[in-house]
Amino acid sequence: KIDVCYTSVLKRAIKTCDFALEASDQLHVQVNKTWRLNERMYGGLQGLDKKETVVKYGADQVLTWRRSFDLPPPDIDADSPYHPKLEAKYADLSPDQIPNTESLKTVIERVMPFWETNIMADLKAGKTVFVCAHGNSIRAIVKYLESIPDDVIPGLEIPTGTPLVYELDKDLKPIANDQAVAPMKAGRYLGDAAAIAAAAEIGRAHV
Numbered sequence: 001k002i003d004v005c006y007t008s009v010l011k012r013a014i015k016t017c018d019f020a021l022e023a024s025d026q027l028h029v030q031v032n033k034t035w036r037l038n039e040r041m042y043g044g045l046q047g048l049d050k051k052e053t054v055v056k057y058g059a060d061q062v063l064t065w066r067r068s069f070d071l072p073p074p075d076i077d078a079d080s081p082y083h084p085k086l087e088a089k090y091a092d093l094s095p096d097q098i099p100n101t102e103s104l105k106t107v108i109e110r111v112m113p114f115w116e117t118n119i120m121a122d123l124k125a126g127k128t129v130f131v132c133a134h135g136n137s138i139r140a141i142v143k144y145l146e147s148i149p150d151d152v153i154p155g156l157e158i159p160t161g162t163p164l165v166y167e168l169d170k171d172l173k174p175i176a177n178d179q180a181v182a183p184m185k186a187g188r189y190l191g192d193a194a195a196i197a198a199a200a201e202i203g204r205a206h207v
Contacts, residue, residue: 002029003127006119008037008134009089016161017132029130035090035097036114039134043101044074047082068103069150075100104136104154111140123172138164142187145174152183163190 002024007017014033021027045053045065053062065073076083084090085098099106122129131141135158143153145166158164164187167175174186181189181197189196 001128002026002130004122005029005031005130005132006037007031007033007132008039008137009033009035010038010134013037013039013132013134017130020130020132020163032118034114034118035093036110037131037133037137040104040107040136041076041084041099041102042073043076043099044080046076046080067154069154070103070105072101072103072106104139105150107136108140108143111137112144115141115144120172123168135160142184146184146186148183156183159189159196162196164188165190 002021005017005021007013014031017031018027021029021031042065045057045062048056050062065071085095090098099110119129119131131138133141138158139153139156142148142156142158142164148156166187167177169175176185177188179188179193180186
């Protein structure tokens with residue numbers, strides 16, 4: 001039973017949230033959308049697929065950007081047709097809220113204030129909260145909950161479409177679970193463990 005949902009303003013997360021609610025017969029549950037749960041903004045790499053990115057910058061450099069904690073790709077050009085300032089979904093944001101590029105560190109800096117002011121309020125009220133977001137915004141939350149070191153968190157693979165469950169104590173601290181996958185100690189995935197491990201390995205192998 002889900003009491004409230006949070007998702008990004010990106011359609012793949014919104015659709016996934018809807019699929020989950022429909023499959024569990026809970027489409028009536030309130031869904032709150034926020035840009036703060038968006039996927040990482042890849043700056044000058046926006047609009048390029050993985051192959052084009054590797055050709056342009058080299059596999060080693062792309063891997064460095066993806067696996068670094070605080071090293072972002074180059075800024076997106078102000079006149080790029082892929083700049084988020086051109087999208088209607090960001091019309092209400094001030095220019096300083098729209099990133100030109102992001103590292104995992106800066107993703108954490110935009111995600112966690114929302115977690116602390118909005119999502120934690122629902123958790124404190126005893127609600128079961130469903131957050132449907134993206135690999136990097138979920139990494140931000142997991143890092144916060146589990147106190148995972150800066151040099152470890154970039155390597156944590158979040159398998160696509162696989163529910164990650166946390167049970168929290170009265171102080172909103174995660175309760176350790178023996179089904180957690182390292183480096184996590186409390187978060188456990190729902191589903192077939194072997195299939196989940198395989199999906200994470202595929203994600204780890206991709207540049």
